Amino acid sequence: METIGSRIKHARNARQLTQKQVADHLGIKRVSVTQWEGDTTTPDLERIPALAGILDVSVEWLLEANGAPPQANPTTRTKGFKPEITKGQELVRPHKSLPLYAAARGGDGHVIVTFEAIEYLKMPTILEGVRGGYGLLITGESMSPAYRPGDMALVNPNLPPQRDTDVVLYHTPPGDAGDTEAIIKRLDGLNDREWTLEQYQPPKIFKEFRADWPVCHRVVGKYNSR
Structure with missing residues (x-):
């Protein structure tokens, strides 16, 4: 295989x-x-x-x-049998599990995050005891080589914004379900009005208004896809 x-x-x-x-x-x-x-x-x-x-x-x-x-199921399939697919959110969640969310590409380097877990993983040490901690599956090349498509960012939503950290900014507050527009960048600076952000591919430093992107979650680690 x-x-x-x-x-x-x-x-x-x-x-x-x-x-x-x-x-x-x-x-x-x-x-x-x-x-x-x-x-x-x-x-x-x-x-x-x-x-x-x-x-x-x-x-x-x-x-x-x-x-x-x-592993293959040894049970012989009955002709015409169609197994029922159980949705991820209906499965039993393990104790201290980490929800993994997917992101689809949006316009202008943005992503659309669906806050409906696609998988539950063993909680990494860095997020143990963190309320609301989650994993985000990376798509797009804008933050390569720091994050490549398929890597998983580990996110702590409770830490305050801090310069020289990787962050996920949300256009609207993320909810328990549904789609939310986001950007994943390096936070180079901030003031009361603006975020100063950096991406790697293509290299660019730019500003966004905090009023447009009011929610900042800090990335504290990652799992490589390779």
């Missing part, structure tokens, strides 16, 4: 799902799943969290084969 296509096929068979069931869950055509499994094409990064969810595997295993592969 050296390719993502072979891992998708293995996990799908282990869960006893058809290509059509996977495609229907993702809102795509079945041929797209066929092409993924044949390594003709690869899934868009934005689809990886949902794909990992339906296949019941971690994002890390799907992208990089980190961890043990899913």
Whole structure:
């Protein structure tokens, strides 16, 4: 299982799902799943969290084969049987678990964060005891090489803004569910009116009004996808 296509096929068979069931869950055509499994094409990064969810595997295993592969269910599939897919938020959450949220690309280097956990992970030490701590799956190249697509930022929403730290700024206060516009940048400076921000690809230092981006969450660590 050296390719993502072979891992998708293995996990799908282990869960006893058809290509059509996977495609229907993702809102795509079945041929797209066929092409993924044949390594003709690869899934868009934005689809990886949902794909990992339906296949019941971690994002890390799907992208990089980190961890043990899913085991095939020995139960013989009944003809016409369609297994029910349980949504992530309905699963039992482990004690002190870390919610992982996905981000899709928006315009002008922004991202759209969906505050509905795609996965629950073991709580990292740096966020133990932190109220509301979460992980954010990175998309886009604007902060590369510090953060590459597929990396997970570890976020403490309770720390105050501080210069020379990485931050997530929100256009509107994040809620328990729904989509929120955000930017992930380096905080070079701040005053009562503005944030001074830095990105790496392409290199740029710019300002944003705090009235437009009133919520600042500090990034305190990350998990590499590689």
